[in-house]
Amino acid sequence: MDALTLLPRIFDGVTGLALLLLAFWALASPRLFTGIVMFVAFGLMMSIAWVRLDAPDIALAEVAIGAGLTGALLLAALARLSAAQPAQESTSQSVKRKQTLRLFRWVPALLLAMVAAGLAYAVQSLPPDSPGLSADVAANIARSGVSNPVTAVLLNFRGYDTLLEILVLLLALISVWTLGGLSSRRTVSAGPVLDVLTRVLTPVLLLLSAYLLWAGARSPGGAFQAAAVLAAAGVLLLLAGWRPHPRLTGLPLRLVLVAGPVLFLAFSLTTIATGRNLMEYPPPQAGVLIFFLEAAATLSIGVTLVALFLAERPPDKEGQ
């Protein structure tokens, strides 16, 4: 085997090993902060693995959401946590108990080794070649209205996945608000670097989000990636101390939050009422319909993610 065919294998091997090591350190490091930083690095390494697996759409989503937004959420939660309980627990009694517990850790380790062996055997015994549904997708892509197969699956062939997903996002936000949300954070001065960076980056991120939405029809990108970039801009603004005007957090915020779900539901009901299947697009208008649904979904998902990051329940009515 010459060096040129060996090189990708070495690269894959290093990527896989780095993934396992980073995941191990994210879960085993003594300090939580180190663990979270390792988890963000793990997310970035995952996106390299996605590129190696010919999945640039997932790589984009992973970088923006898996590594970026989840990391921001975890760090924000850690900051609130250390504000709530400054001293880390570890009394002598609990240390003693930990030592006795550690003795028994080989029991789950042994069981999980068996699970791992079974799963590895199952994966290994799968046939090496299996086209799956790619032939069906390729046969129908011309009628879907878009030419990026992943967008075609997400918005057209399995559009109900996306419909249910935006509903799940909305449900998560409603659950957070139902719990009463979190108390508002002290706004500390962000410092000149973050201030300037936010001013420069926010317009760029908005533009990038619009581009990803537009490009998603033909090349990697789409509603989720665009929404994640939109959410990143919102999170940056929040970190720099910006808060939406109280007049906007009442009805206008809720209208934006439900715009995507309502449009999706209305469309799917229309398709059923006109005698088609659920979310079955009429082929000539499919491209336009998908674009408008995606635009509404991007806005709603982006704002929902920002609201999940803030996690503060807005007042029920203006002026209350």
Added chain:
Amino acid sequence: MSAAHFFALVGVGLFCLGLYALIVRAHLLRKILAVNVMGSGVFLVLAALAKRTGNAAPDPVPQAMVITGIVVAVAATAFALVLMLRLVAETGRAKLPDERIE
């Protein structure tokens, strides 16, 4: 071994690593990290198995499902973090109550 099978095996490893940490680590933030690592492992298995097409383009259906999964995972993580912070506010501890029978 093909790249698809290799990454699927890495995904299995990540899933089990996360499951182990979910069982043995007590801190809730660490448990949330562990669930996220488990999820990444599952996504890796899904997308790696979609790559079993030789030199042709991979199967887009599992890829689309993984993208959906990533967004659902971040929503669940955000909710779990708020639940944890509420628990800390109520009890002062970031761990689940220990129900050992004395």
